[in-house]
Amino acid sequence: MRHHLILRVVTKFLVGTIMLYAFYVQFHGDFSPGGGFQAGVIMAVAFILYGVVFSLEQVQRVFPPWIVHKLAALGVLVYGVTGLYSLLTGFNYLDYTALSPHHPEHGQHYGILLVELGVGITVTGVMVAIYYAFAARNPIISDEEW
Amino acid sequence: METEILHHTRASFQDHLPVLVILVPFLAAPLMVLLGSRRLSWPIAFGASVAAFGIAILLLAKVIDGTEISYHIGGWAPPLGIEYRVDAANAFVLLLVTGIAAIVLPYARESIKTEVPVRHHTLFYALFLLCLTGLLGVVVTGDAFNVFVFLEISSLSTYVLIAQGSYRDKRALTAAYDYLIMGTIGATFFVIGLGLLYMATGTLNMADIAERIADQGGNRTVRAAFAFIVVGVGLKVAIYPLHLWLPNAYTYAPSAVTVFLAATATKVAVYVLLRFMFSIFQPAFLFEVNTLEFIILPFAVLAMFAASFIAIFQNDFKRMLAYSSIAQIGYILLGIGLLSEAGLTAAIVHLFNHGITKAALFMGVGIYVLRSGGSFLDDIQGLGRVMPLTSAAVVIGGLSLIGVPGTAGFISKWVLVQAALEKGWWPVALMIVASSLLAVIYVWRVIETLYTKPPASDVIAGEAPLSMLVPLWIMAIACVWFGLDTDLTIGASQTAAQGLLSGSAGMR
Numbered sequence: 001m002r003h004h005l006i007l008r009v010v011t012k013f014l015v016g017t018i019m020l021y022a023f024y025v026q027f028h029g030d031f032s033p034g035g036g037f038q039a040g041v042i043m044a045v046a047f048i049l050y051g052v053v054f055s056l057e058q059v060q061r062v063f064p065p066w067i068v069h070k071l072a073a074l075g076v077l078v079y080g081v082t083g084l085y086s087l088l089t090g091f092n093y094l095d096y097t098a099l100s101p102h103h104p105e106h107g108q109h110y111g112i113l114l115v116e117l118g119v120g121i122t123v124t125g126v127m128v129a130i131y132y133a134f135a136a137r138n139p140i141i142s143d144e145e146w
Numbered sequence: 147m148e149t150e151i152l153h154h155t156r157a158s159f160q161d162h163l164p165v166l167v168i169l170v171p172f173l174a175a176p177l178m179v180l181l182g183s184r185r186l187s188w189p190i191a192f193g194a195s196v197a198a199f200g201i202a203i204l205l206l207a208k209v210i211d212g213t214e215i216s217y218h219i220g221g222w223a224p225p226l227g228i229e230y231r232v233d234a235a236n237a238f239v240l241l242l243v244t245g246i247a248a249i250v251l252p253y254a255r256e257s258i259k260t261e262v263p264v265r266h267h268t269l270f271y272a273l274f275l276l277c278l279t280g281l282l283g284v285v286v287t288g289d290a291f292n293v294f295v296f297l298e299i300s301s302l303s304t305y306v307l308i309a310q311g312s313y314r315d316k317r318a319l320t321a322a323y324d325y326l327i328m329g330t331i332g333a334t335f336f337v338i339g340l341g342l343l344y345m346a347t348g349t350l351n352m353a354d355i356a357e358r359i360a361d362q363g364g365n366r367t368v369r370a371a372f373a374f375i376v377v378g379v380g381l382k383v384a385i386y387p388l389h390l391w392l393p394n395a396y397t398y399a400p401s402a403v404t405v406f407l408a409a410t411a412t413k414v415a416v417y418v419l420l421r422f423m424f425s426i427f428q429p430a431f432l433f434e435v436n437t438l439e440f441i442i443l444p445f446a447v448l449a450m451f452a453a454s455f456i457a458i459f460q461n462d463f464k465r466m467l468a469y470s471s472i473a474q475i476g477y478i479l480l481g482i483g484l485l486s487e488a489g490l491t492a493a494i495v496h497l498f499n500h501g502i503t504k505a506a507l508f509m510g511v512g513i514y515v516l517r518s519g520g521s522f523l524d525d526i527q528g529l530g531r532v533m534p535l536t537s538a539a540v541v542i543g544g545l546s547l548i549g550v551p552g553t554a555g556f557i558s559k560w561v562l563v564q565a566a567l568e569k570g571w572w573p574v575a576l577m578i579v580a581s582s583l584l585a586v587i588y589v590w591r592v593i594e595t596l597y598t599k600p601p602a603s604d605v606i607a608g609e610a611p612l613s614m615l616v617p618l619w620i621m622a623i624a625c626v627w628f629g630l631d632t633d634l635t636i637g638a639s640q641t642a643a644q645g646l647l648s649g650s651a652g653m654r
Contacts, residue, residue, distance in 0.1 A: 066182075073176035073272075080173045090156030093165040095221035 040123025075122025231288030254402035332381030339374030401512025449476030528601030
């Protein structure tokens with residue numbers, strides 16, 4: 001991709017914008033279409049685009065595979081622990097009222113924001129992990145190995 | 147807006163049990179991946195499954211007298227919200243699944259050291275817990291769509307767990323891929339069935355669906371839904387003509403995974419089948435009666451004979467047991483097909499007894515694989531003398547598989563024969579006994595190889611490590627224990643069968 005000057009310049013410009021848009025979709029999710037899954041995919045697209053244009057090594061320097069895997073697990077934990085918090089404060093699992101018992105409506109907002117954040121983190125992790133897995137695929141097994 | 151203070155009574159630990167049983171393994175799995183520590187992963191996995199086992203015991207103690215627990219996720223009342231519902235039927239399956247998980251994990255520790263590369267161990271245990279989560283979720287939920295979601299969680303982790311066997315034998319990859327395709331077709335059929343049910347009733351809560359089907363009676367959409375669900379779940383159960391994924395998956399998966407899957411995964415699928423057949427669709431639903439009598443029942447009998455017959459000719463002990471599993475599922479389906487309380491009791495008893503029997507046998511196989519490098523009859527010949535403790539436990543498991551009096555297998559076959567006689571179906575009762583004779587043949591082949599032939603020269607002499615022997619013997623003793631003391635198994639199964647047969651009332 002060394003020769004594709006236009007691609008490289010446009011990508012550099014786009015990556016930041018895509019990430020910003022991902023955050024918009026993530027945190028504006030309760031008022032407009034969007035949410036954790038969409039935001040996670042968009043966020044992953046930023047990294048994948050960077051990887052496609054600048055090579056896998058470059059993107060893995062920015063976003064090493066071990067962090068990607070941890071993020072996938074972290075998101076699930078964020079989701080689960082949100083539920084656990086309401087459970088520990090005496091409400092049912094994932095009853096967001098627990099987050100603000102005196103303003104149940106606020107509680108619902110906080111709850112969905114936290115849970116969707118978890119979803120977003122996991123989806124980003126998983127999407128990038130899938131891209132890494134395919135892009136970094138080992139060569140086909142040699143004849144002797146069969 | 148004015149501050150509105152909700153009157154809310156604090157829920158106690160006891161109230162949260164239905165969700166905690168899933169939550170503990172579910173949260174432990176990502177925690178393990180996040181910590182990424184090889185040393186901590188096994189203790190966390192073991193702790194989580196023991197905790198789940200404890201919770202399952204508490205749950206069963208609460209519902210054994212026929213009461214039901216309903217738990218509303220997020221505080222949203224059903225039918226709109228997702229509901230977890232525990233009665234005797236699923237508490238009993240929960241006990242089996244968590245119990246097996248808690249016993250398999252100590253066993254797995256040594257077993258996977260030789261079968262799975264070290265760098266995968268953390269992920270292996272995480273997947274194991276996810277699989278456990280999925281199976282528990284399927285059992286505990288009272289929401290039809292939720293069943294599908296949890297079924298997928300357990301299936302996807304199962305595919306990867308089976309593929310982990312590829313370091314011992316590359317064919318594990320094709321086995322896992324086959325299972326992936328078949329399992330996905332099954333899940334698709336299942337979800338198509340759910341879609342049709344949703345179309346017919348407009349709800350996804352099981353109790354609510356049951357109520358509405360009862361109100362509107364059967365129609366073509368409901369019948370189509372029933373057919374799709376039976377075939378979809380049937381693939382997971384490995385009902386006879388849909389069993390093709392099973393032998394390879396069990397044979398090439400790592401030993402510990404085979405133990406866990408054989409004892410739990412198909413059993414949970416049978417539970418789903420029971421739940422849908424008896425709690426959601428009415429047992430009086432004519433289409434269902436016909437399906438059971440003219441499709442499930444003949445195939446169940448066919449499975450009992452055909453699969454046992456194939457098992458006799460297997461030269462791989464592990465594969466032999468896999469085919470025997472298909473035959474044993476035939477007995478369970480036969481119990482369901484009898485469509486009586488006694489038959490259903492027999493099915494649930496056998497579900498449990500076969501679970502522990504197969505766990506014992508597959509654990510034995512895993513130890514042979516560890517010590518002699520393979521599970522072919524050539525590999526294990528003469529090991530009865532080299533490894534007396536392991537082989538004695540395998541023999542007990544084998545006897546239980548045949549159904550020798552004094553073992554768990556005898557109890558379930560006894561109850562099953564009684565149920566068949568109660569209906570006056572003499573030929574069926576005779577066939578149960580006849581197919582047990584086929585089991586005698588293949589179990590005897592193994593016992594003969596173990597004890598009468600000289601051991602192969604290159605065998606690493608010595609008994610299995612204690613961490614594998616103890617779980618094996620726990621299962622072997624359980625085979626005998628539940629053959630002598632039937633209070634728990636038959637008692638719980640009867641309560642469960644009554645609850646299921648009372649139709650949708652059982653879910654209300």
